Amino acid sequence: MIKMNERQVITSTVERSYITSLLEANRRLDGRTLDEYRDIKIETGFVEKAEGSALVHLGNTKVIAGVKITTGTPYSDYPNRGTLIVSAELNPTAAPHYRSGPPSDETIELARITDRIIRESDCIDLEDLCIIEGKLVYNIFVDIYPIDDNGNLFDACALAAYAALATTNIPEYTINEEEVELLETKQPIKMKNIPISITTYKIGSYTINDASYKEEAASQARITFGFTENHIVSGQKGGEGVFSSSEILEIVDKNFNKAKDIREIVKVQLNKH
Amino acid sequence: MSENEFIRPDGRKTDELRNIKIEVGVLERADGSARVELGKNIVLASVNGPREMHPKHASLSQKAVVRIAYRMMPFSVEYRKNPFPSRREKEISKVLSEAFESVVLTKLYPRSVVDVFVQMIQSDGGSRTAAAIATSAALADAGIPMRGLIAGIASGLYEDHVCLDLSGIEDNVGTGDMPLLYSPQLDEVSLFQLDGLFTPEQFKTAFNKSIEAIKIIEEKQREALKQKYIAIRDQIQESDDEEDEETDSEITSETDSYYESTDSSDSQSEAANFESADSGDSSLDQETSSESTNEEHSTTSESVEPHELIDYEVRKTAEGTDSESDSDSEVSDEEEEKKKRSSLTERDLELQDLELGDD
Numbered sequence: 354m355i356k357m358n359e360r361q362v363i364t365s366t367v368e369r370s371y372i373t374s375l376l377e378a379n380r381r382l383d384g385r386t387l388d389e390y391r392d393i394k395i396e397t398g399f400v401e402k403a404e405g406s407a408l409v410h411l412g413n414t415k416v417i418a419g420v421k422i423t424t425g426t427p428y429s430d431y432p433n434r435g436t437l438i439v440s441a442e443l444n445p446t447a448a449p450h451y452r453s454g455p456p457s458d459e460t461i462e463l464a465r466i467t468d469r470i471i472r473e474s475d476c477i478d479l480e481d482l483c484i485i486e487g488k489l490v491y492n493i494f495v496d497i498y499p500i501d502d503n504g505n506l507f508d509a510c511a512l513a514a515y516a517a518l519a520t521t522n523i524p525e526y527t528i529n530e531e532e533v534e535l536l537e538t539k540q541p542i543k544m545k546n547i548p549i550s551i552t553t554y555k556i557g558s559y560t561i562n563d564a565s566y567k568e569e570a571a572s573q574a575r576i577t578f579g580f581t582e583n584h585i586v587s588g589q590k591g592g593e594g595v596f597s598s599s600e601i602l603e604i605v606d607k608n609f610n611k612a613k614d615i616r617e618i619v620k621v622q623l624n625k626h
Numbered sequence: 627m628s629e630n631e632f633i634r635p636d637g638r639k640t641d642e643l644r645n646i647k648i649e650v651g652v653l654e655r656a657d658g659s660a661r662v663e664l665g666k667n668i669v670l671a672s673v674n675g676p677r678e679m680h681p682k683h684a685s686l687s688q689k690a691v692v693r694i695a696y697r698m699m700p701f702s703v704e705y706r707k708n709p710f711p712s713r714r715e716k717e718i719s720k721v722l723s724e725a726f727e728s729v730v731l732t733k734l735y736p737r738s739v740v741d742v743f744v745q746m747i748q749s750d751g752g753s754r755t756a757a758a759i760a761t762s763a764a765l766a767d768a769g770i771p772m773r774g775l776i777a778g779i780a781s782g783l784y785e786d787h788v789c790l791d792l793s794g795i796e797d798n799v800g801t802g803d804m805p806l807l808y809s810p811q812l813d814e815v816s817l818f819q820l821d822g823l824f825t826p827e828q829f830k831t832a833f834n835k836s837i838e839a840i841k842i843i844e845e846k847q848r849e850a851l852k853q854k855y856i857a858i859r860d861q862i863q864e865s866d867d868e869e870d871e872e873t874d875s876e877i878t879s880e881t882d883s884y885y886e887s888t889d890s891s892d893s894q895s896e897a898a899n900f901e902s903a904d905s906g907d908s909s910l911d912q913e914t915s916s917e918s919t920n921e922e923h924s925t926t927s928e929s930v931e932p933h934e935l936i937d938y939e940v941r942k943t944a945e946g947t948d949s950e951s952d953s954d955s956e957v958s959d960e961e962e963e964k965k966k967r968s969s970l971t972e973r974d975l976e977l978q979d980l981e982l983g984d985d
Contacts, residue, residue, distance in 0.1 A: 399668075400668070400701055400702070400747060400748045401666060401748065402666075402701065402702060402703055402704055402748055402749075402750075403701035403702075403748075404701075406701065413654050415653075417699070417747065419699060419700065419701025419702075420701065421700060421701045421705075421706035423705075423706060440709070442709060444695075444697070444743055444745070445656075445672060445674055445695075445741060445743040446653065446656070446670060446672040446743050446745055447655065448655045449655065449656070449657070449674040449677070449741075452680075453695050453697070453743065494700065494701075494706050496699060496700040496701055496709065498699055498745070500653065500670060500745075501653045501654055501655055501656075502655060503654060503655065566655075
């Protein structure tokens with residue numbers, strides 16, 4: 354069982370063995386095939402005060418992400434790059450066992466994995482976010498709030514973060530005698546690629562994609578990969594269980610292709626706006 | 627009268643409310659939930675409990691604690707708000723908790739806690755009253771026993787006119803603000819705050835106008851709560867019609883009894899599921915799921931056909947009902963019918979007369 358918190362989701366032995374017995378017959382609780390994703394629906398731009406926002410439905414898992422933009426000084430080692438900070442908060446809205454207060458290990462992991470896939474995919478060129486080299490750059494904050502955790506938050510959060518960023522409008526600026534003034538007018542952000550996170554869960558000797566929360570609770574391990582069109586950009590294994598080396602190779606292969614399917618869905622969902 | 631002719635920045639008259647939209651049962655994992663839009667405010671409230679108090683020393687031996695946490699998402703306002711709870715958020719959490727302790731029948735649940743987590747997705751003037759409207763609806767949705775519903779509104783002074791339901795701009799430049807929570811049923815004011823410069827005359831006007839507005843809002847809360855059960859009733863009727871054409875309902879009732887003996891806790895969340903936003907898309911869901919099934923696992927879809935599997939799994943999980951929506955509605959039918967008999971039949975007549983017009 355993956356450790357979620359001191360107060361984690363409790364599944365009965367009966368339930369767990371039922372999930373496993375279904376897997377033996379190549380079935381799952383909700384009738385999906387083993388690698389099938391739940392339906393993905395993305396709503397964007399519903400928070401007017403945010404520069405970008407998205408509500409992602411991954412089946413019944415719902416995640417909200419919002420983008421705020423400020424200006425500030427760049428890091429001294431990258432004077433010509435803007436900054437990007439992705440953070441997440443798991444609070445009791447998402448599920449009864451999450452606590453408000455200082456972030457738990459679980460929350461930190463979720464935020465860091467999501468940050469990693471967005472950052473490493475280079476989907477945003479941070480050099481585009483430079484206003485005056487060494488002095489002033491845009492700071493982009495992506496805040497992620499899962500609001501209904503019905504499993505597989507890793508993939509849902511990555512989708513939400515991407516969708517919010519992709520629909521972000523950056524305020525324009527003018528420079529008058531070294532004074533930078535941000536204007537009311539905004540320009541859409543440039544996105545270079547679409548990173549997709551695919552998480553595989555291991556239950557007994559079976560592997561499934563996009564686990565529901567009951568399947569998550571019955572699983573021993575999970576592994577998350579971030580893919581762009583041509584690259585693997587991030588990876589994280591979690592849980593007490595293990596994967597064999599051949600399993601990992603097989604999962605990467607399968608999920609790389611799965612990511613292509615999901616990417617097409619994301620394109621369709623974002624283009625409808 | 628100049629009061630009636632005064633037009634506010636967003637085109638409203640002095641005693642005109644912003645659009646309000648209330649929806650309950652929007653979250654699956656929570657015991658109760660509500661989403662409220664009041665103008666540009668977007669609030670999401672979730673209720674969990676009554677449950678064991680954590681930390682234990684905060685529990686009370688004679689009654690339950692109502693613990694409300696009011697939080698703003700960092701992107702809910704113009705500047706980025708630090709996600710760490712501010713003093714303002716803590717104060718609002720406290721006064722909201724106290725307000726709701728007054729209506730919740732806390733003595734029924736000694737040593738426990740009713741946890742409410744209220745999140746502002748977008749905030750734009752009068753957010754604490756929007757939060758209270760959502761909290762009240764969510765508590766009722768969770769079935770927490772209460773003496774009455776609480777609704778609220780903020781009124782104040784904008785350019786020295788008494789205005790109802792101040793928006794963000796009006797609140798910033800206005801000279802007075804008065805949030806008020808009130809139960810029309812009980813005639814009890816459960817939260818009152820005021821800052822600014824009101825003349826006694828202005829105060830009286832603002833207060834009386836607020837009370838009248840709150841009565842309207844409370845009515846909307848009731849409608850939202852009824853709406854959930856109307857959706858369930860419609861679902862039942864639909865599946866009733868479908869079942870007339872079905873022939874193999876025997877297996878269903880067989881597995882049903884097994885299900886109820888093993889796991890009955892999901893029926894609640896299943897009910898909530900009925901009117902969650904996604905349920906409308908079931909046809910689309912079916913399409914996509916069957917497509918990919920054919921592509922990738924054409925061997926499996928044929929070989930495992932027992933109805934039992936599907937029926938059982940639909941009931942075991944609250945999620946993924948979309949892709950099985952046919953068997954789902956047929957199956958949950960039994961449970962829902964019981965609910966209907968116990969709670970809805972008396973209301974049926976009442977509901978038929980109810981006007982369902984949205985705002």
